[in-house]
Amino acid sequence: MRKPNMQDAANMLTFDIEEWFHANYEGLAMDGGGKDSHFRANMETLLGMCRDTGSKATFFVLGCIGEQYPDVVRQIAREGHDVASHGYGHELAYKQSFEAFHDDVKKSVDILQNLTGKPVLGYRAPSWSIVERNLHYLEALETLGLKYDASIFPVRTFLYGIPDAPTHIHKPRVGGRELDLYEVPMSVMNVAGRNIGYSGGFYFRFFPRFVIKRAIRAANARGAESIVYLHPREIDPTEHKLELPPKERFIHYYNVGGTRSKLENLLRSFRFTSIADHLQRHFDLER
Structure with a gap:
């Protein structure tokens, strides 16, 4: 079993649950081409790692995955674990109208709630x-009761980001009004006056283990929490791969072979819980 870190802070573990072909690069069709994926095996690996380390997580699940x-x-x-929404078909929110979004x-929330019998709280x-x-x-999201x-x-990246957004959990303001939901922003570290991710996706795969652990410890030492996020495909170097241009391929697949062992090491080094559990414990979230 894992050893808690020095302050036993509750960091948050999250997974974006989708197939190997779900991506949003320009001109890319999200179609698996009939190939059998390793999805089930990768999900069992992730769930097994959570069981073995006593970790709880938020799984942001696509509605089509639920189907x-x-x-x-x-x-x-x-x-x-906390089952939350990742939308239905992995469409970019900023390319949808408000109504379509x-x-x-x-649609995704209805599918997931019918499957689990529990309310979906997050997205x-x-x-x-969301930019x-x-x-x-x-x-x-507020209207839907999330x-x-x-x-x-x-x-700030060429794909996403709000560089001046708050880096702490808060209730966002839109049109001068505070919304009745929490924003849980992704973790960043400040390097030369610029925010950089360190604990999820490409950043998780790019940075050495000691850099990620040092950043998590620094956040915990100042009373903050870190959020880890990964996709099932990122723990499996043998999963099918998309044909991508060099830059996008580097971002999407760099060091996939080292992700599983790095994740397992972190889960044994720190305490992780789901977003819903964290908000219930430290804020006034009602489940």
């Missing part, structure tokens, strides 16, 4: 696609 793998979604909930999230946009120009889309959003990455 294709209902037994997997039920198992996630049965093992005490609302309907997309609602994360595919590819962090400045569609920040008001958070109002749709309690938290985890879609904002306080960085």
